[in-house]
Amino acid sequence: MTVLLQSWTQGDKTALDRLLPLVYRELRRVAAAQFRRERGSHTLQTTALVHEAYLRLVGQASVECQTRIHFFGIAANLMRQILVNHAKRRGAVKRGGGNQVTLHEWAAFSHQPPLDVLALDQALNKLAQFDPRQTRIVELRFFGGLSGDEIADLLGVSTTTVEREWRTAKAVLFKELSQARPAEVQL
Helix, strand or coil: CHHHHHHHHCCCHHHHHHHHHHHHHHHHHHHHHHHHCCCCCCCCCHHHHHHHHHHHHHHCCCCCCCCHHHHHHHHHHHHHHHHHHHHHHCCHHHHCCCCEECCHHHHHHHCCCCEEHHHHHHHHHHHHHHCHHHHHHHHHHHHCCCCHHHHHHHHCCCHHHHHHHHHHHHHHHHHHHHHHCCCCCCC
């Protein structure tokens, strides 16, 4: 897998085609985890999400990807973009519905309804202005399904740092999302 990733990084587009069978099952697992957090009536399917992410990967002009973890980090980012774009196209905000996403901890400590993926994306974009690394940690963990150890390896920091920043990011996002939906959120 590492050899194929390096070939792909060096511009060999066929390397990604040879890589896909090796990572397809894991990409489907990550996508399936995304849909477990989505509303039941979602119009996008797991396979469609994986294929859309693959098409976007193929379309990348240049990619810096040396490891398996880094590859899944890129895929997580693409899946987030796809879900957000899908929600925007569906006019989720205008109709008051939308793609519902729950952070595991949100449900565990707040007992609140699922979050709108657009509201989560806005909160992540706001967080990125102040702390891009925390945003990346949320993205990799929530959208990519990576563990704290895998994220630490990818970002070149300690697992302790990842866990500390994950807790901080969750608190910031909870506060931001609570302000966006004050009538629905009670601490």
